[in-house]
Amino acid sequence: xxxxxxxxxxxxxxxxxxxxxxxxxxxxxxxxxxxxxxxxxxxxxxxxxxxxxxxxxxxxxxxxxxxxxxxxxxxxxxxxxxxxxxxxxxxxxxxxxxxxxxxxxxxxxxxxxxxxxxxxxxxxxxxxxxxxxxxxxxxxxxxxxxxxxxxxxxxxxxxxxxxxxxxxxxxxxxxxxxxxxxxxxxxxxxxxxxxxxxxxxxxxxxxxxxxxxxxxxxxxxxxxxxxxxxxxxxxxxxxxxxxxxxxxxxxxxxxxxxxxxxxxxxxxxxxxxxxxxxxxxxxxxxxxxxxxxxxxxxxxxxxxxxxxxxxxxxxxxxxxxxxxxxxxxxxxxxxxxxxxxxxxxxxxxxxxxxxxxxxxxxxxxxxxxxxxxxxxxxxxxxxxxxxxxxxxxxxxxxxxxxxxxxxxxxxxxxxxxxxxxxxxxxxxxxxxxxxx
Amino acid sequence: xxxxxxxxxxxxxxxxxxxxxxxxxxxxxxxxxxxxxxxxxxxxxxxxxxxxxxxxxxxxxxxxxxxxxxxxxxxxxxxxxxxxxxxxxxxxxxxxxxxxxxxxxxxxxxxxxxxxxxxxxxxxxxxxxxxxxxxxxxxx
Ligand SMILES: [Zn+2]
Numbered sequence: 001x002x003x004x005x006x007x008x009x010x011x012x013x014x015x016x017x018x019x020x021x022x023x024x025x026x027x028x029x030x031x032x033x034x035x036x037x038x039x040x041x042x043x044x045x046x047x048x049x050x051x052x053x054x055x056x057x058x059x060x061x062x063x064x065x066x067x068x069x070x071x072x073x074x075x076x077x078x079x080x081x082x083x084x085x086x087x088x089x090x091x092x093x094x095x096x097x098x099x100x101x102x103x104x105x106x107x108x109x110x111x112x113x114x115x116x117x118x119x120x121x122x123x124x125x126x127x128x129x130x131x132x133x134x135x136x137x138x139x140x141x142x143x144x145x146x147x148x149x150x151x152x153x154x155x156x157x158x159x160x161x162x163x164x165x166x167x168x169x170x171x172x173x174x175x176x177x178x179x180x181x182x183x184x185x186x187x188x189x190x191x192x193x194x195x196x197x198x199x200x201x202x203x204x205x206x207x208x209x210x211x212x213x214x215x216x217x218x219x220x221x222x223x224x225x226x227x228x229x230x231x232x233x234x235x236x237x238x239x240x241x242x243x244x245x246x247x248x249x250x251x252x253x254x255x256x257x258x259x260x261x262x263x264x265x266x267x268x269x270x271x272x273x274x275x276x277x278x279x280x281x282x283x284x285x286x287x288x289x290x291x292x293x294x295x296x297x298x299x300x301x302x303x304x305x306x307x308x309x310x311x312x313x314x315x316x317x318x319x320x321x322x323x324x325x326x327x328x329x330x331x332x333x334x335x336x337x338x339x340x341x342x343x344x345x346x347x348x349x350x351x352x353x354x355x356x357x358x359x360x361x362x363x364x365x366x367x368x369x370x371x372x373x374x375x376x377x378x379x380x381x382x383x384x385x386x387x388x389x390x391x392x393x394x395x396x397x398x399x400x401x402x403x404x405x406x407x408x409x410x411x412x413x414x415x416x417x418x419x420x421x422x423x424x425x426x427x428x429x430x431x432x433x434x435x436x
Numbered sequence: 437x438x439x440x441x442x443x444x445x446x447x448x449x450x451x452x453x454x455x456x457x458x459x460x461x462x463x464x465x466x467x468x469x470x471x472x473x474x475x476x477x478x479x480x481x482x483x484x485x486x487x488x489x490x491x492x493x494x495x496x497x498x499x500x501x502x503x504x505x506x507x508x509x510x511x512x513x514x515x516x517x518x519x520x521x522x523x524x525x526x527x528x529x530x531x532x533x534x535x536x537x538x539x540x541x542x543x544x545x546x547x548x549x550x551x552x553x554x555x556x557x558x559x560x561x562x563x564x565x566x567x568x569x570x571x572x573x574x575x576x
Contacts, residue, residue: 375445375501376501377496377499377500377501377502380445380501380502380503381503382443382503382504382505382506384445384503385443385480385482385503385505385550386473386480386534386535386550387473387475387480390445390475390478390480412477413445413477413478414447414478415445415446415447415452415478415500415501416499416500416501417499418447
């Protein structure tokens with residue numbers, strides 16, 4: 001099923017035309033309502049009339065996370081406060097959080113985008129759908145919630161926390177769909193297994209997973225343990241929230257709601273746009289946003305736009321899975337290392353749980369990388385009961401890591417349950433060099 | 437001819453050993469002999485006890501990385517050279533010993549070892565008439 005074939009299956013020419021019109025309008029809008037953008041455009045000697053087609057987007061300045069922080073709290077807000085009906089704040093680990101105000105129209109477009117996503121996952125009016133993203137300042141909970149209501153399914157606003165109670169509700173209510181982070185899905189599966197709730201006692205069919213990067217192996221594990229089909233749901237609060245893009249039944253990349261969020265992929269160093277198929281930093285321009293529109297916002301997410309048509313019938317462009325973050329990127333002995341690369345190796349080793357911790361340090365002026373993994377109790381057996389055998393396993397893992405990362409990593413195998421798992425975004429890197 | 441031994445993967449951290457011992461205590465299982473193979477980062481805690489299969493199950497349920505392996509427990513004479521005499525039978529036959537430890541049972545010295553050449557070790561036991569413990573020999 002397709003929620004809005006008019007927009008999701010538009011011809012490419014029509015889409016480009018619509019995007020061009022909307023881009024012109026949004027540039028004019030921010031020029032008159034956001035001094036930050038007016039000054040930037042004036043500095044570049046640009047006026048809104050210079051932006052006529054979507055191809056003109058490359059003339060526009062970029063917006064960075066730092067710009068958002070520097071203009072805390074309302075500097076980039078374009079709509080008058082009287083028009084803003086909701087304010088979200090993204091977690092700022094350092095400095096100011098990012099404040100995003102939404103007008104009634106923004107919330108309605110967000111709900112529409114979320115409804116497109118849920119419909120692509122096969123969610124409909126008959127479903128009972130649990131939203132287990134955190135409700136609150138984070139956009140995940142309320143964003144998904146509005147979409148489920150728009151589709152007309154019964155929403156269970158479970159939020160996060162009290163996982164045992166949630167597991168019982170999933171069983172007792174016959175919940176058929178869930179939206180949460182992939183790491184929460186694994187935690188939920190673990191909790192259910194511990195409580196003795198089996199797959200045939202639950203009716204979960206669809207999972208909408210996002211808010212953190214995940215891999216195909218993780219998808220397989222979640223699907224096996226919860227008995228559902230897991231779909232990617234991508235979004236970020238600076239642009240809107242969940243449902244900036246969504247997977248269809250083909251599960252080959254996520255379709256971007258590009259009539260509202262125009263995507264580009266750029267080289268993070270030269271800032272030059274990259275052709276489809278090449279991996280770089282994902283950049284979005286909001287084409288219809290009233291509350292806090294952004295021009296060419298650098299997401300710091302690394303991915304590629306996928307060329308070619310999708311067999312599902314949707315024509316809106318697809319993006320690959322997020323392959324890392326420009327700011328997750330660790331530079332170790334001059335080599336770029338992404339935690340997602342380590343994860344992909346961890347997931348190929350059935351002896352280890354799908355969790356890991358990277359510890360980066362600098363010892364005698366030399367960067368060191370240690371990868372901690374957790375032994376899975378069911379894979380500890382009589383052949384592993386000597387230090388020599390454990391060393392051998394460590395060596396096998398270290399060799400695989402070296403072939404993927406091109407640097408040597410020290411490997412440490414930890415006992416089951418000793419690597420901390422969070423209910424939200426997992427902490428996967430400790431960079432001790434920053435403490436020096 | 438062999439007895440069952442528990443092997444537990446432990447991290448080198450205060451409290452991990454205590455946690456395992458507490459679980460064994462709660463299961464009312466008595467440890468007859470034990471040893472730890474230690475490395476800089478982890479240890480492998482090996483235990484001879486009654487009802488090893490039940491102990492293994494209980495520990496597994498608590499999320500402990502535990503495995504069961506078969507080890508030889510050979511009686512030796514309580515005299516200088518007792519261990520040397522036992523081991524010489526095996527080494528002469530070319531049996532490699534992966535690890536070894538010893539304990540006293542009712543005043544008798546018992547040498548426990550693990551080998552990857554179990555078949556050959558069994559032949560040595562039979563041929564040399566060595567006394568080996570079976571599960572029934574362990575005290576209740
Ligand atoms: Zn598709």
